Amino acid sequence: MTEKSGQSGRKTLSSSVIAWGLILVVVTGIVSWFSFAAVYGVGVETGNSASNGSGNGGTTTGPTGPDYVYLAINANPDRNQSTDQYTPANFTVPSHTELVFVITNYDNGENAPASIYTQVNGTVGNLEYLNGSATGVSSIPVGQVSHTFTILRGPYAGFSVALPAAGTSSPSVVSFTAYFNETGTFTWQCMAPCDSYSMAGLGFMMGTMTVA
Numbered sequence: 478m479t480e481k482s483g484q485s486g487r488k489t490l491s492s493s494v495i496a497w498g499l500i501l502v503v504v505t506g507i508v509s510w511f512s513f514a515a516v517y518g519v520g521v522e523t524g525n526s527a528s529n530g531s532g533n534g535g536t537t538t539g540p541t542g543p544d545y546v547y548l549a550i551n552a553n554p555d556r557n558q559s560t561d562q563y564t565p566a567n568f569t570v571p572s573h574t575e576l577v578f579v580i581t582n583y584d585n586g587e588n589a590p591a592s593i594y595t596q597v598n599g600t601v602g603n604l605e606y607l608n609g610s611a612t613g614v615s616s617i618p619v620g621q622v623s624h625t626f627t628i629l630r631g632p633y634a635g636f637s638v639a640l641p642a643a644g645t646s647s648p649s650v651v652s653f654t655a656y657f658n659e660t661g662t663f664t665w666q667c668m669a670p671c672d673s674y675s676m677a678g679l680g681f682m683m684g685t686m687t688v689a
């Protein structure tokens with residue numbers, strides 16, 4: 478009984494040793510394979526390969542996304558501030574680049590412009606997108622226009638987007654895509670009669686867009 482149990486114990490022990498030995502061999506084999514693969518670069522696929530076969534070191538430039546331009550109107554705690562203002566009013570964008578403008582208007586005032594300034598002109602597709610909608614619009618009803626972003630002179634004369642008034646508790650957000658390829662500094666202005674001081678004031682409802 479004692480001996481039998483002893484033998485049984487030894488048998489179990491040697492089975493365990495064999496089992497652990499096998500595991501060790503398998504693990505060592507796997508580790509060795511990966512080391513080999515890592516060193517010699519075979520058999521390991523990591524999805525997107527950086528190599529494009531150009532033979533110049535494999536450096537590739539992937540597609541780049543658009544540059545975003547964020548502008549806000551009356552983005553101060555007093556949404557009905559008496560002096561209407563874009564921030565920033567003077568800014569720089571890169572030329573020959575897909576630009577996505579996002580203009581957030583906190584002003585709930587409506588300032589009906591001349592009908593031409595209810596239209597969207599000069600953006601990609603002559604469209605703008607309201608509050609994240611995937612469907613573009615080519616104009617805003619005149620009674621809903623709060624401000625515009627309009628260029629009257631220079632190579633971009635006629636560029637214009639209309640910005641609807643904010644709701645009582647949330648801003649309106651207009652986005653659009655545009656390319657500006659001629660470099661220089663160009664004046665933009667609001668053509669909705671919002672506030673006479675701002676409309677004539679550089680840095681308020683008038684500013685400069687520098688294309689560099």
Ligand SMILES: [Cu+2]
Pocket residue numbers: 561623624625667668669670671672682
């Ligand atoms: Cu304005």
